[in-house]
Amino acid sequence: METRLLAHDYTFSYQTGGQPELKHVFFNPDPGSFNLLVGPSGSGKSTLLKSLAGLLPPFGGEVLSGQVLLNGEAITTIAPFERAKRVAFLFQNPSRQFAMRTPIGQLTFALENIQLPANEITKRIEHAFTQLDIHQLAQRDLLTLSGGEKQKVALAATLALGSSYILLDEPFASVDQSSRSHLLTMLKELQTKAGKTIILTDHDLSGYRDLVDQLYQIDSKGQLISLNPKKLVNEAPTAGAFLNHYQATGPLDWQQLSITLGQRQLMKANDFTLAQNQLGLLSGDNGVGKSTFFNALTHQRPYQGLVNWQKKDSRRIAFKRWALTVGLVFQDASDQFVTLTLAEEIAFSKAHTRLPDYWTNQRIQAALTSLNLQPFQNHSLYQLSGGQQKKAQVLTMLIMGQPVLLFDEPLAGLDYDSIQALMRLIKATIQDNHLSGLMISHQRAGLANFVDYELNLKHANLTLNKGATNET
Structure with missing residues (x-):
């Protein structure tokens, strides 16, 4: 059966009696599509992704109207390990996903939680490490990795779950430009070749025009609106060397x-x-x-x-x-x-x-x-x-x-x-x-x-x- 994830008339607030972060959101992405969610910092993008992943309201806030449905069921009523088989979520802060000491330990832990057999776990870890080109990080202590390396490990753990929907919250915030380009290409291939539904947030809109099927924005009222993805640009803004005004004086x-x-x-x-x-x-x-x-x-x-x-x-x-x-x-x-x-x-x-x-x-x-x-x-x-x-x-x-x-x-x-x-x-x-x-x-x-x-x-x-x- 085809997996379908949607938000229907969804209104959510973190504080009782406060201004809702999301208001009457209708979001029903086509299965197998590539979706980009944009908006200023604090507009509610992360809140929407966490709601779609079933993390809200169990971990904060309250739903004031509507619901998030996974295959017709309220997502918060589905057991976490069953949710993860269908909906994978990458946090904006990758360290929040880590429970183990090393990348290989983290991926093993994540896959054991969805009750995969041992031989399948080994195959998925190998495939994820190859996709992200991070074999050299497998046994490193996660605390010693750079921010960009942690993001790649967290992405590997997310992809290894094999979920139909992949939700990514600012997945490139701390990675260099060449790594970002490589990861975007990989995500597009997951969509086109494996039929995955990609939903991600990003403030850097370059490089998306030929990748995105649907472009959405959360406006200042907390409502979701659809935009024309052809307005996106393909090339990153040119940024050469900065003018050098260095003065060699200081304590x-x-x-x-x-x-x-x-x-x-x-x-x-x-x-x-x-x-x-x-x-x-x-x-x-x-x-x-x-x-x-x-x-x-x-x-x-x-x-x-x-x-x-x-x-x-x-x-x-x-x-x-x-x-x-x-x-x-x-x-x-x-x-x-x-x-x-x-x-x-x-x-x-x-x-x-x-x-x-x-x-x-x-x-x-x-x-x-x-x-x-x-x-x-x-x-x-x-x-x-x-x-x-x-x-x-x-x-x-x-x-x-x-x-x-x-x-x-x-x-x-x-x-x-x-x-x-x-x-x-x-x-x-x-x-x-x-x-x-x-x-x-x-x-x-x-x-x-x-x-x-x-x-x-x-x-x-x-x-x-x-x-x-x-x-x-």
Whole structure:
């Protein structure tokens, strides 16, 4: 029997008596179709996917009207292992899907949960690892993988289930452009050759025009509307080297800094001064060691050579004091939060800020407004969308105001307008307070007005790009 998944007159709210995130949604994608769901950060895209997967309302919120049906049955009444055989879901944050220590352990665990025989599990794992080209990650500790590598592992686990419907929430948020192109081609083949129904969300709309059968958008009222997929573009925005405005002055520098992980050298010995009053971009493919480099600078990973603060070896500085000197914006926003609500998180940062005269209540409220976060101050941080969590995380770290700020994928999962608003806030904070900033991002389009220089990590060599032209 052909599997059919649909939402009928579906209205959902996270908070009793609050504004519904989704209103009277009718969504009935054709089996075997490729569907793209778009909309600004916080519009309800993740909420719709989680509802289609049967995760809501069991894990939060309430249905105010309608229902989600799988083959005519309310999806929340179907046993989870039976649902997973038909509907597979990839979380926006891949770490939320991991229960085991290694990729091979995770895939084995997922397939055992749908009660597959052992010989079938072995075949499916081999096929998934080949599809994603991640055999080399099979026995790695998941905690040591980069964000892009984790996304590939989570996608492999999702595809291995063999479900008829594959729901993907921002599956390319932390992967490089070449990996994104490869994964899009693979998903199209799953649709055309295996008859899978693909439903995914993405803020980067390039490369979809010849792939998508149906394009949907959730509007500001929480309603689902259908758009013409021919309006999509095939090519990613051109983004060449950024203009180089690098100035080699600042209180943090490193000398003969090198990093190894096991037997692998991630970074060869190099010298550099992190520029004050400037924001740099750290680029490089998934898995080259960018996040590990940031962890070394914050004394969370061992390194060889010297990291100096005001010409003195930073290893002589107590860890707590160093954390107040070099701030790290984690790749996973939820790992950063120490309180429950956005208002509480802001209050915590304000109580520990190094910039008390700068971060006045008026400035904070203006920042919340510019990021469209003001209505959510009393909401649980863990019920915000992935994009809203990112904006809240970056704002609270900017309020902390360490002299050096390292941003690990702060733009993942954000729409273009949110990226522009957040980058204006980051840039203004750095320049107004004479901070030093360095940012990891696979998102390049739209950053020309904010990035002062680019460092690239490739083949263990960290180099300063000379700079040429910006994106158009």
